[in-house]
Amino acid sequence: MDILSKILPNWETDLSLQKQYVPKLKFFEKEKGKWYLKSHDSEGKDKLVYNVATGKSAPEEIVRQLFLTELTEHYHYPKNRLKCEQNVSFGRNGRGRADIVVYQEDETTPWILVEVKAPSQKNSIQQLKSYLNNEGSPLGVGVNGNAITRLFRPYPKEFDDSLPDIPTEAEYQQVKDEEHPAASIKDIILGRKWTLSELEKINENKQFNLRKIIEVLEELVLANSGADSFTEIFKLIYAKLYDEWEAENRKDKSLLFRQYKTAEVTKREIGKLFDDAKKEWKGIFAASDSIELTPEHLNVCVGELTEVKLFFSNLRIIDEAFEYLIPDVAKSKKGQYFTPRPVIDFCVRMINPSNKEYVIDPACGSAGFLVHTMEYVWNKYKMTTEKAKVNYASKYLWGIDFDEKSAKISRAIMLIAGDGKTHIFKQNSLEHPKWTPEITVELQKEDLISDDKNKHLHFDIVMSNPPFAGDIQEKSLINLYNEILGHRYTFKIDTGKIKAMINTIAEEFEITFTDEGIESIIAKVKEINKDEEIDLESEDDQQFACQLISQVMIDAVLEGELFEPQLTPRIKEIINFKKNESKWEKVDRHILFIERVLDLLNPGGRAVIVLPQGIFNNSSEKYVRKFVTSKARILAVVGLHGNSFKPHTGTKTSLLFLKKYEEGEEIKDYPIFFATSKISFKNNSGEYIFLQDKEGNVVLDENKNPVYQTDLSMIADAYEDWGKKRAKAGDVAFDFLNN
Template sequence: MNTTQQTLNKIFKNPEQDLLMFDDLSKIDIYEKDEGKFYIKAISKMDEEKKVYDAKTGKGAPEEIVRQLYLVKLTKYYKYPKDLIELEKHVNFGREIKRADIVVYRPDGITPKIIIEVKAPNQENDVQQLKSYLNAEGAPVGVAVNGKARLILYRPYPKDFDDTLDDIPASDEEVEDVLAKRKTLNDLREDDLKETIKTLEELVLANSGHDSFDEIFKLIYAKLYDEKEALSRPNQELHFRKSPTGKPEETKRIIDELFEEAKAEWSDVFERTDKIKLSPEHLSVCVGELQDVRLFGANLRIIDEAFEYLLPDVAKGKKGQYFTPRVVIDMCVQMLNPQKKEYVIDTACGSAGFLVHAMQYVWKHLPTLEARKEYASRYLWGIDFDEKSTKISRAIMLIAGDGKSHIFKSSSLDTREWSDRFKSELADLNLVQEFDDFETNRHNQSTLQHLGFDILLANPPFAGEIKEKHLLAQYVLGKNAKGKLQNKVERHLLFIERNLDFVKAGGRLAVVLPQGIFNNTSQEYVRKHIMQKARILAVVGLHGNSFKPHTGTKTSIIFLQKWAEEDLDAQGNPTVADYPIFFATQKQSFKDNSGNYIFEKDAEGQVVKDEDGNPKYLSDLDEIAEAFVAWGKEQGLSFLK
């Protein structure tokens, strides 16, 4: 490994993620000048030498690395000569003097054309500071960049710097040339979508008077539709873009048309009357930031983090909604080993993480695109009571490659709320269990209490209590030991019973639960109910940091296999009295105490990649999954053969 890569690994936790917007990190040259002190030569008219890392103190200069990488783009890609680039130019604000990180001049060497404000990846782009530099120097274009994302502002003269561009003009171009360029699928890039959304909130959404989540999702679906349609257009041309005229009203007309077509394509996501509520000016700013970001086929980890950020923290806390970390999901999927003709459901699907990872797991064994589409559109099901969560999960499934999905906005706990479409699709695929006894069967066809899914993966909401008598009356766990209806029951307890009813005899479950279920004496009746209905395959205790920064609640995952008919006596009691259970506790956390992900690195400090090319979390959950599979095969578990 060369000096540049070694030094980047010391400055950044994960260089490729922290510097996502740069294609090739090897284009800069870091060298050791004095012992343990590392430098880089800037590409500018002064050829400044900048110190970027001190091995003795361990102090690095991540902001300087971002600046040098952007200087490479300015000179190599946009063709600006270094003689027209100045670093740390003094900008006067009355008596106060500040320094602009990069200034690019017009050919006269005097008139500023572009001003670039640089931040480290862990810092948010300072839009207001950039605007102040632009106004002071009179430059028409400004860039705020932090390595993960960048914002480009321009002045639609005579207005202020309140609009965005998707790119900066090259050395021989002006703003009008950038606006006039046609865009194709090949022009899309993979950006940190969460950083882009944060920028949009600061620029317009927070002050637009409209719900940020709703407006962002309308634009995301319009863009998804455009990327999908571009596949069949000449040259794969994109329409989701700012108008070449630069007029906000024309941009709004284009995006409104795409949104109407997206609503028709995915009619179960939006109401027919839904409209984009942003003003033409605000919409133009958002489109300028989003138009070059790739959605279809993008890294799901990046998309996931952006969508979770969009869910308000207040709502997540009140409802106990916390997206399951993907490394936890991977362990669950590997341990339950879904097959290509098994129906999978998540009864609290959130961002569809369990469904997407089950899909990707099965896809590895499906050779054709048609087979993959058939599996995704037929065998994967999700329910969530929160409208925003269902929009997220549908979008994630679309981005992951599933054109159609069985994602329903409803309560898993109350079948009376289920839509006719949901009920009919269950019936069409024979997912409602049938019974020999006429009355039992008639009752089940009406109530849909017992369903026939093969696998259930879920992280039900922990917060909240159910007090509705009509709902509690439907559940065994809604009553106390004497059979009397309780006044209230914690929501996740009813989810345990409901989840068991969703799965057919012999079906498998993995459910995330609070630790108290497993060791509190007051929860013994819950444990007895579980053992009455299913064999406990495994219990895996998760590290306390797993759901940080949202919550420090201690959790475990219980893995179950519902008793087969031959395992029960005439009264429905299990005949197997004693059996081995796999227990494991996660020791290596994939998050630090602040909730930031920790990635695995090799001996040289390089981030280790998984088989899909994604950075690998530092975790022992994959070892736990492998140990369970080996143990399960020894035990003769049928689904692991």
């Protein structure tokens, strides 16, 4: 697949709906440096797809040839009725060329029009509609290798629906002699047997991109429906999840989430599934909630979603879809960015949770940390039975998010991952005195909460990416975090009393200072106060400061003589220090989350927090570092690549790994593991980059998912080796790496 990799470096994902036909591609070098494919249509022309000299390629031709192969091998249409680049009309005066036309047996009447795009391009739905309406074709397909849309135009109407599939040649033969064959074809397709085994078979061969399906739905109907896209799509996903889950208990494992012969029947049946899902999985939707889409709009949405398997599906695809659904405005206002999967995988590995440790994410978003912890523990302890998996997930994994949509997403993703019961709560993690019994009662059952207005909890592990944006100005909330905020003060030499100190020294030692000397002494004191490297709360640094002042005083003498051994101790005795506490009008949200994370931990518990780089560098954030080091040992600090959170933000971030001190534990000096990621898993546009082998093929993991290009795994390897050596040498802080 060397040539294919040159044309489409990420072909495993770019051609996710056509991968089963990729081995059918037979590239040949017709001329030196020019690679071709023979077309699978009636003419069988040679198609240039890659020119080595110019580097030009034709990725859309790859998509076209793969779909032609599917038309012949899966749908069994004969090649003589498949033609490429056929002239068609669109709009009032427009002319164009359809990429593929499947003709009826007369070889002149269009049966299916196919519009092909390169994987990087969106399917042109409006153009496809126009082709159907002007050419009289009843069926249209838009395909780009990783997304597909099937439109249906019932004669003599213009476009009004989508279909879950296109007809096979055998189905065409059933209706070909009718005056209007398309009038019956929809009933035939919707009358097909539809069971869990059929759904699973389709998803074995195709990897659907749920995000792109949602984009199509927004263009087809949701943008003009007047309904909230997130809420309505989420209801459908919820109903479909329930249908797949319940199908296991049906005698023939039939699936009910599908289009029916009329839009009204579709709405009735999908509405029943949604109602049953609400009863089975309470707490996500209100009992009074219903699907608000019109029957016609709902019918289109159901047709697009029918073939996608959700339960136990690829969670990477689900994550991307939900990330897209959360409105950009809401995310930017709250700094609510979904944590990339490579970062989550890295954090979970570095924390190394055991099967008996309680884990919580107080800003859980789409439950990424929880789901990956769940999968990590399942694999680590070889939990293969459903009972073992669910028992672990439903007992040890907890999440909180203040945003209603994020909480719903977390619950749904935990359901998709296989956890029948979820401890995901819509609460404000920071405003713990106002938590409702919904969460406190559940925490009490597991003995995870203290009787101090919910301030201190007893979790073993906290993993979180708290919101960066959004100042908190509510005094009542700020006052809950006096511990960390109380560390923001200045402790300096009182410059207002420096002249008095100079006079005292002059009298006691019977000396006189020059005027310039006095100014230099005052200047030195001010310099010391500004020096971030000098901590005047430290006895050693106070001694050092007094030595610096002593040296300047000795040089400033006009009459008499001073000696440092006698002068420095006297300066230390009479110098005045002043503590100036700060008044808080507002505070960054993530600052409060740092204290909250440590409050959630048991003594000896571990945490990882995603934080903006400034926390580690800025002099104004020194109080934060002082608070953290007074409460916990820093195990590691890992700087993430600047592209990690693109396209949402370019903010530089780092991961802070902590171990909370045991009660009464003596604070000693200790080594810290530092690393910076240099190989990004995203490009500058925020698109993922996948690892390739020497031949240019995308590398797949054991689950057939493309492996991200990143050095985070190498950093984790280095950390594990280093930490285990520390543990072997007697450093108990790293014993967890041997669990």
